[in-house]
Each structure stands twice: as C-alpha cells, then as structure tokens.
Amino acid sequence: MLKKIPKWNLVLFLILIAEMIIFGLMNPRFWNINVLLNSFNDFIGIAIIAFFVTFVIITGGIDISGGAIIGLTSVVVGILSQVAGLNIWVAVFLAIVVGGLCGLLNGILIAYAKVQAMVITLGGMLLYSGVALVLVGVSGASTYEGISGFSQGFINLANGKLFGIPHSVFIFFALLLFAYILLHRTRYGRYIYLTGINQNSAEYSGIDTRKIITSTYVLSGLSAGVAGVILTSYLGSARADFGAEYLMPILTAVVLGGTLITGGKGGVIGTALASIIVGFLKLGLQMGGIQTQYIGLATGLLLIISVAFLGVPEFKSNVKRLVTIKKDRGGKLNA
Amino acid sequence: MSRLISLAKHREIRTVIFLILLFLIVGIVNPDFVTVANIENAVKNSLLYIVLAAGITFVLLTGEIDISVGGILGLSAAVSGMFLRDGGSIFLAILIAIVIGGVIGLINGLGVTKLRISSFIMTLGMLEIARVVQVIYTNGKWVENLPKTFKEISQSSILGINTLGVIVIIAVILIHFFLVNSRKGRYFAAIGDNQDGAVLIGIPVKRYKVFAFVISGICAAVAGLIFASQIGFISTTAGIGIEMTVIAAAVLGGVSLSGGIGSVIGASVGAIIMSSINSALVFLKVPAFWNSAISGLLLILIVVADVLIVRRANKKANKERLNARVLNYQEGA
Numbered sequence: 181m182l183k184k185i186p187k188w189n190l191v192l193f194l195i196l197i198a199e200m201i202i203f204g205l206m207n208p209r210f211w212n213i214n215v216l217l218n219s220f221n222d223f224i225g226i227a228i229i230a231f232f233v234t235f236v237i238i239t240g241g242i243d244i245s246g247g248a249i250i251g252l253t254s255v256v257v258g259i260l261s262q263v264a265g266l267n268i269w270v271a272v273f274l275a276i277v278v279g280g281l282c283g284l285l286n287g288i289l290i291a292y293a294k295v296q297a298m299v300i301t302l303g304g305m306l307l308y309s310g311v312a313l314v315l316v317g318v319s320g321a322s323t324y325e326g327i328s329g330f331s332q333g334f335i336n337l338a339n340g341k342l343f344g345i346p347h348s349v350f351i352f353f354a355l356l357l358f359a360y361i362l363l364h365r366t367r368y369g370r371y372i373y374l375t376g377i378n379q380n381s382a383e384y385s386g387i388d389t390r391k392i393i394t395s396t397y398v399l400s401g402l403s404a405g406v407a408g409v410i411l412t413s414y415l416g417s418a419r420a421d422f423g424a425e426y427l428m429p430i431l432t433a434v435v436l437g438g439t440l441i442t443g444g445k446g447g448v449i450g451t452a453l454a455s456i457i458v459g460f461l462k463l464g465l466q467m468g469g470i471q472t473q474y475i476g477l478a479t480g481l482l483l484i485i486s487v488a489f490l491g492v493p494e495f496k497s498n499v500k501r502l503v504t505i506k507k508d509r510g511g512k513l514n515a
Numbered sequence: 516m517s518r519l520i521s522l523a524k525h526r527e528i529r530t531v532i533f534l535i536l537l538f539l540i541v542g543i544v545n546p547d548f549v550t551v552a553n554i555e556n557a558v559k560n561s562l563l564y565i566v567l568a569a570g571i572t573f574v575l576l577t578g579e580i581d582i583s584v585g586g587i588l589g590l591s592a593a594v595s596g597m598f599l600r601d602g603g604s605i606f607l608a609i610l611i612a613i614v615i616g617g618v619i620g621l622i623n624g625l626g627v628t629k630l631r632i633s634s635f636i637m638t639l640g641m642l643e644i645a646r647v648v649q650v651i652y653t654n655g656k657w658v659e660n661l662p663k664t665f666k667e668i669s670q671s672s673i674l675g676i677n678t679l680g681v682i683v684i685i686a687v688i689l690i691h692f693f694l695v696n697s698r699k700g701r702y703f704a705a706i707g708d709n710q711d712g713a714v715l716i717g718i719p720v721k722r723y724k725v726f727a728f729v730i731s732g733i734c735a736a737v738a739g740l741i742f743a744s745q746i747g748f749i750s751t752t753a754g755i756g757i758e759m760t761v762i763a764a765a766v767l768g769g770v771s772l773s774g775g776i777g778s779v780i781g782a783s784v785g786a787i788i789m790s791s792i793n794s795a796l797v798f799l800k801v802p803a804f805w806n807s808a809i810s811g812l813l814l815i816l817i818v819v820a821d822v823l824i825v826r827r828a829n830k831k832a833n834k835e836r837l838n839a840r841v842l843n844y845q846e847g848a
Contacts, residue, residue, distance in 0.1 A: 242635070289815065295822050296772050298580070298635075302759055303815035310808025317804035428643055431636065441633040473650045480643035487637070488630040 188438040192453040199457060203464030210467055217349055221414055223459030224348040225407035226426055230433035231359040232403040234451045235396040237434055238376045240443030241297035245286060245304035246404040246430055250423025252312040253279045253408030258327030258418025263319045268334045276405035282308055283401020287394030312420035326419035338414035359448040376443035432458055432479055436486040526769040527781045534788050541795045548798040557791050559677050563738050564786035567761040569687055570734025572782045573727040575765055578707035578774025579627060579634035584735040584761060586645030588754035591615040592739030593649050596658040596749045599665050612736040620732020624725030650751055658749040669744040690779050703727060707774020763814045764789040
C-alpha cells in the first residue's frame with residue numbers, strides 16, 4: 181500500500197507532521213483543531229489556484245495571471261451585485277465565467293498563436309488587474325475601501341460553518357477531489373501528462389494538444405475566479421488589488437508539491453500538501469510571534485531549497501551525461 | 516542567414532516606429548506632448564527602466580529570466596540610502612549598492628547554474644528574500660533626508676541635457692556594440708540560441724550565465740541609486756512590481772524570452788515606450804487608472820502581432836526557397 185504513494189508526497193506529509201509538532205511546542209495553541217481548520221480560510225485562494233496551475237505547469241506552460249484574475253473577479257462580483265443590482269448568485273456565476281474567459285484568452289494566444297506562456301500571462305496579469313482598476317474607476321467606487329455591503333448569505337459562503345468545520349475546508353477538499361479525479365483518473369489527465377512529456381509525440385498519437393493546453397488555462401482561470409469569489413466573501417468587500425501578492429505562494433505550492441517546472445511530472449496531492457505546509461508555516465510563524473513581513477523570507481527560502489532539493493536527481497543525470505560525452509569525444513576535438 | 520539578420524533589424528525598427536507613432540498620435544491630440552522639454556522629460560523618467568532593461572537583456576539573451584531586479588533595486592537603494600543619510604561619502608555608497616547587486620546576482624547565477632534551479636523560481640524566491648531583508652534592515656521605515664548633493668546628481672546637466680541621461684544613453688550604445696561586435700559579447704546570444712551548440716564550440720556557458728545574472732544585479736543596483744537620487748526618498752515598497760514592467764519593456768523591444776534574440780537598444784526603446792504610456796495618458800486626459808490595462812493590452816497585441824508577422828515571413832521564405840529549388844531542378848532536367 182505504502183509503495184503506491186509517491187515518495188515525495190510521503191516526504192511532504194512528514195514535513196507537515198514535523199511542522200505541526202515544532203509549532204505546537206512553540207505555542208500549544210497551534211494544536212487547537214479549530215485554529216488549524218480556520219486557517220484554511222487564509223490560504224484557500226492560493227490552494228485552489230495552485231491545484232489548476234499544476235495542470236498548466238505539467239503541460240510545460242506557466243500561468244502567472246492568477247492573482248490578477250482574483251482581483252478582477254472580486255471587482256466584477258462587487259459591481260454586478262452592488263452597483264448594477266444583480267442577484268448576488270448570478271453575479272458570482274458571471275464573475276467565475278469572466279475568470280474562465282481570461283483563462284481562455286491566455287490559452288488561445290499560447291496554444292494557437294504559439295506565443296510564450298510567460299509573455300502572455302505577464303501581459304494578462306497587467307491587463308486583468310488593469311481592467312479591474314478601470315472597472316472600479318468607472319463605477320466610481322472607492323479604491324481603498326472597496327465595494328462592500330454584501331448580503332449575509334454571500335458572506336456566509338466563506339465564513340459559515342457546517343458541523344463546526346469552516347466551509348473553506350469543504351471547498352478545499354471538494355476541489356482537490358475534482359482536480360485529483362480529473363488529472364489522475366481520466367483520459368484527459370493522461371493527455372495532459374503526455375502533452376507535457378513530449379508535445380510532438382502527443383500530437384502524432386492523435387491528441388489535439390492545442391485544445392488540451394487551452395483547456396488547462398481555462399481551468400486555471402476558472403479556479404482563480406472561484407478563489408476571487410471566496411476571497412470577496414471571506415473579507416466582505418471587493419477590491420481590485422486582492423490577490424496581487426499571490427504569485428509567489430501559488431508557485432511555491434506547486435513547485436514544493438513536486439511538480440517539475442519544465443513539465444511532464446507532478447500531481448495535485450503534492451500541491452495540496454504543499455499549500456497546507458505553506459499555510460501552516462505562515463500561521464505557525466505568526467503564532468510564534470514573528471512579524472508578518474518577515475514570513476516572506478521563510479517562504480522564499482522554502483521555494484528555492486525545495487527546488488534545489490528536487491532538482492538533485494536531474495543534476496546527477498546531467499553530470500553523468502556530460503562525463504560520458506567527454507569520454508566519447510576522445511582527445512582530438514581540440515586539435 | 517542574411518534574411519534572419521534583416522528580420523532582426525526589422526524588429527527593432529518596428530519598435531522605434533511604434534515609439535514615433537505613439538508620440539505623433541498623442542502630439543496631434545495635444546501638441547504639448549512633442550515639445551523638446553517633454554521629450555527630454557520622457558527620457559529622464561525612463562532612465563530607471565532603461566538601466567534595468569539593459570541589465571535584464573543580458574539574462575534574457577542567455578535564455579534565462581531574472582525577476583529579482585525589483586527586490587535588488589529596493590534593497591540596494593535602501594542600504595546605500597541609509598549610508599548616505601548617516602553622512603557616508605557618495606562614492607562609497609555607490610560602491611556598496613553595486614556590491615549588493617553583484618552579490619545577489621552572483622547567488623542567482625550560482626543557483627541557476629550549479630544547483631540547476633529554474634531561473635524563474637530562483638529569482639522569484641530571491642525577490643521575496645531581498646524585500647524582506649530590506650524591511651528588516653530599514654526596520655520597516657522609509658529612508659528619508661538624503662543629502663542634497665546626492666539628489667542633485669539626477670538634476671545636473673551637461674550642455675542643457677541631463678547628465679545621467681547622457682551617461683546612460685552612451686553606456687547603452689557601448690553595451691550594444693559589445694554585445695554585437697565583440698567575441699565575448701556574442702557569447703551571450705549564442706548561449707541562448709543553442710546552449711548545447713555553445714558547449715560544443717567551447718563557450719564556458721555556466722560562467723557566462725553567472726556573468727549575465729551579476730550584470731543584471733549590478734544594473735538593478737545602479738537603477739536603485741538613480742531611483743533614490745530622482746525621488747529623494749526610499750519607501751519600503753520602492754520598485755515593487757517593477758520587474759514585470761521591465762520584462763514587458765524588453766519583450767516590447769524585441770528581446771525574446773526563449774533567448775538568443777534581442778538587443779539592448781531595442782530593450783531601451785521598449786522601456787521608453789512603457790514609461791511614456793503613463794505620461795501620454797496624462798496628456799490625453801485619460802484617467803490614471805487606465806495605465807495598467809493599456810500597457811497590458813499593448814504588450815499582448817504587439818507580441819502576438821509580432822509572432823504572427825515573423826511566422827508568415829518564415830513561411831513565405833520557405834515557400835520561395837522550395838519553389839526556387841523546384842524550378843532549378845526542372846531547368847536542370
């Protein structure tokens with residue numbers, strides 16, 4: 181049974197346990213299950229996007245526009261429901277659709293026009309956060325206070341509890357299950373891996389890789405839309421700068437989760453564990469009395485160290501390759 | 516090959532044409548925009564971006580990416596700013612900034628080449644670390660009260676033109692000649708164009724990648740000094756998000772993120788475009804909240820249009836070549 185679990189996920193699980201023990205010893209309040217469950221609210225947005233950015237990175241692309249889409253969907257929810265007076269759930273639905281459309285734009289330009297993913301999502305990041313600012317500016321809402329006054333039903337979406345467990349925990353596991361089944365249990369998921377491992381061979385075996393790649397960006401955009409809605413509900417106001425600092429934690433979660441940044445390898449379970457590790461790390465350091473602004477140091481180091489550590493086998497094989505090439509070359513190359 | 520060179524030339528010319536069009540169109544709506552004073556102002560405002568873009572071009576040419584420049588800018592500006600505020604000499608302050616930028620660049624470079632960390636991840640982590648170190652070093656406070664002599668550096672002028680502007684423009688031209696004409700300068704583009712090939716012809720790939728990151732770090736530190744001198748104080752958020760603008764500027768100027776293609780002059784023109792958009796909007800009386808949306812839209816439009824143009828040109832060239840071959844064959848028979 182144990183053999184079936186990928187090694188890295190086991191390591192992540194052990195890190196999580198170790199983290200809980202260490203922070204618990206620093207501050208026993210950390211062991212309170214309610215505190216831990218409530219902390220899901222703080223990183224749920226990161227985790228949701230990270231699940232589907234994992235898809236994108238497995239295909240060999242990258243999506244850095246997620247944080248901007250959060251701000252845009254948050255503003256769309258706010259304006260449609262508070263300024264235009266639409267029903268809040270219709271507004272939520274439309275906002276998630278907007279997130280999906282942003283992803284679709286990214287995906288089409290990347291897969292069909294074959295522009296680099298980094299360039300398009302960088303432009304997308306500027307564009308979507310810019311459109312959010314424009315919407316706020318045109319609607320005349322205050323940039324700093326944001327749009328507030330949401331109905332209690334909407335606020336409860338993220339703040340409510342079921343059987344004493346916050347909704348965000350359920351949302352986390354529901355989306356994790358969805359992403360897991362989609363990536364690891366369906367033919368579509370296998371196609372994503374194959375596209376990432378070798379796009380040409382995937383193309384030759386009859387897979388429409390462009391469609392597959394586009395669909396991963398759409399999923400990533402939709403998930404950012406969901407995250408934007410949840411964040412708006414959790415904080416009770418809609419602002420254009422929500423999610424502006426999410427780029428780094430999202431990528432940390434994906435990369436620490438064991439997904440190769442070059443594509444072809446990875447999984448959502450690792451991403452989920454890594455996002456919990458990063459979330460608890462933040463919580464634990466805060467409870468340990470460390471100021472919020474210093475926490476970036478820990479996550480930054482975690483990001484670099486985890487990638488360096490994961491890269492070691494690749495590093496070894498590269499050394500081996502270089503050595504064998506030298507042997508084959510003989511001594512005449514310099515002549 | 517000559518066709519490739521002409522294509523690359525076209526790309527920079529296209530960027531310059533776009534810049535001229537931008538000034539002309541805004542100038543038609545509001546003639547004040549194309550006065551000498553305003554153009555000089557536009558260059559002055561973009562100095563910071565030009566320096567950053569020139570540095571990052573080295574890294575982009577080798578096929579890597581550096582997004583830690585905003586962090587390096589803030590950290591080096593804050594450290595040397597505090598040194599200046601406490602009565603340190605300007606020369607030493609500049610040296611300190613350059614050392615900080617160089618060391619962070621060195622760490623980036625070693626992480627990418629020795630530990631084989633993806634450069635995007637490595638520099639993203641370094642961006643965050645540099646920011647936190649800046650906050651710790653300054654205790655989260657703004658660095659204010661910089662000495663007047665230091666602030667005057669950015670205001671002084673030679674023959675009526677801003678001194679820093681002259682220095683930066685001359686430096687960019689010199690760097691361009693280094694990258695295009697000298698043997699070692701061409702290594703950078705060679706590495707990005709074909710890394711395995713570069714290894715085979717004996718280019719020390721890893722060393723030059725480290726050089727690229729160090730140069731980018733030093734440029735970011737110099738940009739930090741320019742920032743401190745121009746603004747006169749350093750906030751804890753100095754240079755936040757600037758890395759994305761700079762990468763966008765370089766891409767606008769024709770530098771390819773996959774490496775091997777681009778020039779510092781193109782990147783500098785891109786930097787002027789990116790920073791002129793803001794002031795152009797002011798002259799067009801468009802509210803400031805449109806800035807980011809318009810920059811993003813322009814970036815996407817220009818890059819996509821460019822890719823499509825180049826692809827069509829390549830296809831046409833291939834077709835012509837094939838046709839010529841077929842005709843030759845028929846004549847031969």
